[in-house]
Amino acid sequence: xxxxxxxxxxxxxxxxxxxxxxxxxxxxxxxxxxxxxxxxxxxxxxxxxxxxxxxxxxxxxxxxxxxxxxxxxxxxxxxxxxxxxxxxxxxxxxxxxxxxxxxxxxxxxxxxxxxxxxxxxxxxxxxxxxxxxxxxxxxxxxxxxxxxxxxxxxxxxxxxxxxxxxxxxxxxxxxxxxxxxxxxxxxxxxxxxxxxxxxxxxxxxxxxxxxxxxxxxxxxxxxxxxxxxxxxxxxxxxxxxxxxxxxxxxxxxxxxxxxxxxxxxxxxxxxxxxxxxxxxxxxxxxxxxxxxxxxxxxxxxxxxxxxxxxxxxxxxxxxxxxxxxxxxxxxxxxxxxxxxxxxxxxxxxxxxxxxxxxxxxxxxxxxxxxxxxxx
Numbered sequence: 001x002x003x004x005x006x007x008x009x010x011x012x013x014x015x016x017x018x019x020x021x022x023x024x025x026x027x028x029x030x031x032x033x034x035x036x037x038x039x040x041x042x043x044x045x046x047x048x049x050x051x052x053x054x055x056x057x058x059x060x061x062x063x064x065x066x067x068x069x070x071x072x073x074x075x076x077x078x079x080x081x082x083x084x085x086x087x088x089x090x091x092x093x094x095x096x097x098x099x100x101x102x103x104x105x106x107x108x109x110x111x112x113x114x115x116x117x118x119x120x121x122x123x124x125x126x127x128x129x130x131x132x133x134x135x136x137x138x139x140x141x142x143x144x145x146x147x148x149x150x151x152x153x154x155x156x157x158x159x160x161x162x163x164x165x166x167x168x169x170x171x172x173x174x175x176x177x178x179x180x181x182x183x184x185x186x187x188x189x190x191x192x193x194x195x196x197x198x199x200x201x202x203x204x205x206x207x208x209x210x211x212x213x214x215x216x217x218x219x220x221x222x223x224x225x226x227x228x229x230x231x232x233x234x235x236x237x238x239x240x241x242x243x244x245x246x247x248x249x250x251x252x253x254x255x256x257x258x259x260x261x262x263x264x265x266x267x268x269x270x271x272x273x274x275x276x277x278x279x280x281x282x283x284x285x286x287x288x289x290x291x292x293x294x295x296x297x298x299x300x301x302x303x304x305x306x307x308x309x310x311x312x313x314x315x316x317x318x319x320x321x322x323x324x325x326x327x328x329x330x331x332x333x334x335x336x337x338x339x340x341x342x343x344x345x346x347x348x349x350x351x352x353x354x355x356x357x358x359x360x361x362x363x364x365x366x367x368x369x370x371x372x373x374x375x
Contacts, residue, residue, distance in 0.1 A: 272326040
């Protein structure tokens, strides 16, 4: 465990961003350290320093854990994702409030280090935005690791008196050494002085497809702070688009129709892009879902042998294009980009039929899915 945590600290540089400074210097970027606040149009206060932008200001302040208004929860001093990913010791007992992505990832991680973990999710199932079969697979994996998973139940009170206590609406009381809150995120705008430019503190900086604020065209917001897609890779993508816009290029972000690529780093993994079957139907598309065992191909004999997992393609039956894909199984994170290309490029299935997967690799699942569809 200590070796794993030591390696973690190496990867995150102990939260020291100094390694990025040469990268900034090489590009002629001036770094000003400090807490910035808006003070009117194109104007920022950083301590005693005043910065005025000639062209644009980009807000990229991210998001922070949202703590729900449960009595006693704040006073219980819960972990957020920051404490849960930087802790130096393994809690003997860990309570996890929330069964979304962060909740299940961190629950499984700390359970693997020996912590006795309980997950409490108010919704009827874990990972409510993903395919139900993917959520069921992760649920089973958590239970197999000895994690107490409770879905469809709400926490109504919390306390800390030596140990952390969590009262449930069922009348049960759970006790732990630490409590992780993982029920959502909120944008970091409360302390930015956005009221001086006509925006609401604590709310996302709403932007359109050019990533510019409708109220202030000189203002750009990228990443979690705009509330569009709370994923690091989407923030990086938006950063490139915003930079091009500031340079005068006529570019816009593209709606990927159902959701950006996303990976849930549990064992087994979930990797998905675009629509689930349910979201496609809600969007009014005439779709068909095609399922196949992720490892039911020759490559499955060599990698992730015997590991459970299903791959689903969601196909727009009218246009015969892929609009969603979900991969579950052992180490499927790298699978999703091919599906992202197919969806964003609206590649016809008849053309995908000629993109021959190598033998013997797990990529042959693409061939099997197309065969199952009936091409």
